Amino acid sequence: MNKKTLSILSYITIIGWIIAYVKSKDLTPKSDLVNYHLKQGFGIFLLSLATNIILSIVVTIVPSLYFLSYVGYAIFILWIFGIINAVNEQKKPIPVIGQLFENKFDFIN
Template sequence: MNKKNLSILSYITIIGWIVAFVKSKDLNPKSDLVTYHLKQGLGIFLVSFAVNIILSIIVMTVTSLYFLNYIGYAIFILWIFGIINAVNQQKKPIPIIGKMFENQFGFIN
């Protein structure tokens, strides 16, 4: 797989992320683009997972706050931005939350 495909795959579910992570170890020389998108992909997955758990608890306890479920659509849009950046082979952070993950996840390097 080339670096563009691995970058895109890093956003497609956690299984796609794992495949991209394992395959990125085979790249010689190491690709900064793939590493960057692996960090962004893992970050958006973790944020989405945490937000969904928190929102589920909130909406189950206070049903009148059901409109908070629309936050999931916002995360979906951010995920699409990440895929677009990977397709264009750009190392741009995901809007709003991407900067948090640029220097995190040291095991990916």
């Protein structure tokens, strides 16, 4: 797989991320682009997981706050931005939250 494919795959579910992570180890020389998108993809996955768990608990306790579930759509839109950046082969952070993940997840390098 080439670096563009691996970058895109890093956003497609956690299984796609694992495949991209394993295949990125085979690349020579190592691709900064793939590592960057692996970090961004892992970050958005963790954010969406935490948001869904928290919102499920909050909406279960206080059903009148059901409108908070629309936060999931915002995360989906940010995920789309990440895929677009990967398709264009740009090392550009996901809007609003992407900079949080740039220097995290050292195991990806």
